[in-house]
Amino acid sequence: MGDTSILAIADGTLQSDVTSSGDFEVGGANAIIDAEIDGDLTQTDGALTVEFVGFGDGQADSLLISGDAIIDPATIDLDIADLAAADVGDRQTFLTVAGALTLDVDQIDLFVPVAFDGLTFDIVRETVNGAEEVALVV
Numbered sequence: 001m002g003d004t005s006i007l008a009i010a011d012g013t014l015q016s017d018v019t020s021s022g023d024f025e026v027g028g029a030n031a032i033i034d035a036e037i038d039g040d041l042t043q044t045d046g047a048l049t050v051e052f053v054g055f056g057d058g059q060a061d062s063l064l065i066s067g068d069a070i071i072d073p074a075t076i077d078l079d080i081a082d083l084a085a086a087d088v089g090d091r092q093t094f095l096t097v098a099g100a101l102t103l104d105v106d107q108i109d110l111f112v113p114v115a116f117d118g119l120t121f122d123i124v125r126e127t128v129n130g131a132e133e134v135a136l137v138v
Helices: none
Strands: 005-009 010-015 018-022 024-025 033-036 039-043 047-052 060-067 067-069 077-080 089-096 107-110 120-127 131-137
Touching: 018 024, 047 060, 047 089, 077 131
Parallel strands: 005 024, 010 033, 018 039, 024 047, 033 060, 039 067, 047 077, 060 089, 077 107
Antiparallel strands: 089 131, 120 131
């Protein structure tokens, strides 16, 4: 499955390998969802967009990939809408890959509104229970 424009995945599981050379939105605009790709993801261009409205359950898009993920040279855009209640130490995992992950965290762009002046947001990549996780941390 592939596209050169915009590909959006809704709540639930997509039972297929996904190859995208355009923009790929987890949930689409203004929709916070948990999605799974039962296969591999290859994102060769464009951006993988993930939305955040908070750090609690159901407040950020999340994508679970059961196979391998290659996000190169594409970028991941994190769209942070409203994190007024964000506290130092908050963490939200937005990408979990059961297989191998090819991604340079420097390819992740944060779109942070000016209202969060004084808070620092970092991206962490770590192995948790054998899977690669990528998370936003305050």
